[in-house]
Amino acid sequence: MAAFVDFEGKIAVVTGGASGIGRELLLQLAQAGTHVATCDVDREALEESARRARSGNPEVRVTTHTCDVSDQVAVDRFADEVAEAHSCDAIHLLFNNAGIVGGGSFVTSKREEWDRTFAVSWFGVYYCTRAFLPMLLVADQGVVINVSSVNGVWASLGPGTAHTAYSSAKSAVNGFTESLLGDFHKNAPHLSAILVMPGHVRTGMSSPPRSWRRSVVSLGADYRPVTAMTAATEMIRAVRNGDWRVLIGEDAKAIDAHVRKDPWSAYDQP
DSSP states (O other), X not given: OOOOOOOTTOEEEEESTTSHHHHHHHHHHHHTTOEEEEEESOHHHHHHHHHHHHHHOTTSOEEEEEOOTTOHHHHHHHHHHHHHHTTOSOXXXXXXXXXXXXXXXXXXXXXXXXXXXXXXXXXXXXXXHHHHHHHHHTSSSEEEEEEOOGGGTSOOSSTTOOOHHHHHHHHHHHHHHHHHHHHHHHHOTTEEEEEEEESSEESSSXXXXXXXXXXXXXXXXXXXXXEHHHHXXXXXXXXXXXXXXXXXXXXXXXXXXXXXXXXXXXXOOO
């Protein structure tokens, strides 16, 4: 994958910019001289993210947009707003970062919770990529960065803890991103895609249960959740280096290695 070296003066879109990894991406992109359009459903927190980014680099344009990424009409409107606010017909970086956790059990969880989690965490990625693809195609170089999870390759939080909606959504994100690699290579060679699979990152989302920690420790990994700042830094480094597959955190690396080495025992219950 081609490296994306020059961030200065480029335009990035970041979903879920009100907190966590999204906020850190916003801050670091602004520091790099990148103009940013960011969206979230939490308007107040989103404005605080933008304020911090602007104070860090007053030379860049940072725009905020209220948008529920699970709503296709809202996403299409978001894309129109970005084009108008930045007076552009092209963007260069699309960070599909927004996601939520819920709907753990397909059997016992409420369907509304399950559907909502899947819609935000998968359809948000799909709708945004669809909406911004025309603006990526007219750029001189573009990158789609999809924030998935190691749960996209290991659909569990450990023995006794169901994790179906989120894992299903992230599995879809994984397949979509990997399929874009070949699609872009053939049909839009100036575009590339990056699959980001974090483990436990300290954000506003709820922490994994103890079963997650036990599973990671049983694989011999040093369980240390990473910060949102570290996750954002690693993502931007991957864009600069042209790395298409990024595992963030020792827990993610250990689980990914285990599933690849011995997928037949990945879901064995002790």
